Amino acid sequence: MSFAIEHLGNNLWRGKFSTFTEDICQHGFSARLGGISVQPYKGLNMALHVGDEADIVWENRKRFFQALGLKAEKLVTPQQVHGAAIQRVTSADAGRGAKDYADAIADTDALITNEPGLPLMLCFADCVPVIFLDPEKKAVGIAHAGWKGTVAQIARDTVLRMQAEFASEPADILAGIGPSIGPCCFAVGEDVAEKFRTVFSSYADGIIMQQAGQYYVNLWEANRQQLLAAGLAKEHIEMADTCTDCQHQWFYSYRADSGQTGRMAAIIALNQY
Numbered sequence: 439m440s441f442a443i444e445h446l447g448n449n450l451w452r453g454k455f456s457t458f459t460e461d462i463c464q465h466g467f468s469a470r471l472g473g474i475s476v477q478p479y480k481g482l483n484m485a486l487h488v489g490d491e492a493d494i495v496w497e498n499r500k501r502f503f504q505a506l507g508l509k510a511e512k513l514v515t516p517q518q519v520h521g522a523a524i525q526r527v528t529s530a531d532a533g534r535g536a537k538d539y540a541d542a543i544a545d546t547d548a549l550i551t552n553e554p555g556l557p558l559m560l561c562f563a564d565c566v567p568v569i570f571l572d573p574e575k576k577a578v579g580i581a582h583a584g585w586k587g588t589v590a591q592i593a594r595d596t597v598l599r600m601q602a603e604f605a606s607e608p609a610d611i612l613a614g615i616g617p618s619i620g621p622c623c624f625a626v627g628e629d630v631a632e633k634f635r636t637v638f639s640s641y642a643d644g645i646i647m648q649q650a651g652q653y654y655v656n657l658w659e660a661n662r663q664q665l666l667a668a669g670l671a672k673e674h675i676e677m678a679d680t681c682t683d684c685q686h687q688w689f690y691s692y693r694a695d696s697g698q699t700g701r702m703a704a705i706i707a708l709n710q711y
C-alpha cells in the first residue's frame with residue numbers, strides 16, 4: 439500500500455494509490471504543475487468556479503485527462519457546496535460540468551457510478567478528497583470532505599449509498615484519502631473543535647490536538663475512523679499523508695495561497711471494456 443506522485447509527461451503529475459489497480463479503474467489527484475493558467479491560478483487549475491478563464495480550464499482538463507487515458511468530454515462534476523448530498527450518475531450525465539459550470543450537478547459533494555468509462559471529478563484546495571472502488575460489484579465513488587463534510591460524515595454516507603445502489607459490501611470497498619490539509623496545518627477555533635468532539639466523541643483524542651493554546655484537527659483520521667465504522671477493512675483504506683499546505687509547491691492550497699487560488703482535481707473512472 440502506498441501513495442506516490444507519478445510523472446505523466448509534459449510536466450503533468452498525478453498522485454496515485456497502489457491499491458486502485460489499473461485493470462479495473464483509472465484515478466488520479468492532479469498536481470498544480472503543468473497547465474496554462476496564469477496567476478493567481480498559475481499552473482493546472484482544474485476548476486471553472488474560481489474566476490479563471492473557461493477556455494484555459496478546459497485546456498488544462500483536456501491535457502490532464504488525456505494523460506490519464508480518459509476523455510475530458512465525458513467527465514461529470516458537481517457544484518460543490520460543502521454539503522452532504524450524494525448523487526448517483528449515469529452515462530446520461532456524461533459531460534455535465536465539463537465545459538460549463540452552469541450545467542454541473544447542483545448542490546452535490548459526492549458522486550457514485552457503476553457505469554464504465556464515466557470519469558467522476560471533484561475539485562479541491564485543502565479539503566479532503568476521498569475516492570472509492572468496489573472491485574467486486576464494479577462501482578466507484580468520490581467525496582468532498584472539507585471540515586463540514588467530514589463532520590457530516592459524507593465519506594461514511596458515500597459507502598452506505600454504494601451499498602444501497604450497487605449492493606456493495608463495505609468489506610470489499612477500497613478507499614483512498616488524498617492530498618489535503620494535514621493535522622500539522624489545520625488550525626481551528628474552539629467552535630469547530632467542539633463539533634468534532636461531539637460527532638467523533640469515542641475517538642476525539644486522535645482527531646483533536648491542542649498545541650500552545652491552538653486547536654488542530656486531523657481530518658484524515660476523522661475520515662478514516664468513519665470509514666472503519668462503516669465496515670471498511672483497515673487494510674483497504676489508503677492515506678496519502680500529504681499536506682497540501684506544507685506541499686503547496688505541488689498542490690493548490692487555499693490556506694497557503696491566502697484564499698485566491700486554483701483547484702486540483704480528484705478523478706476516478708471505471709475502465710471501459
Ligand SMILES: [Zn+2]
Pocket residue numbers: 619620621622623624681682683684685
Ligand atoms: Zn501541513
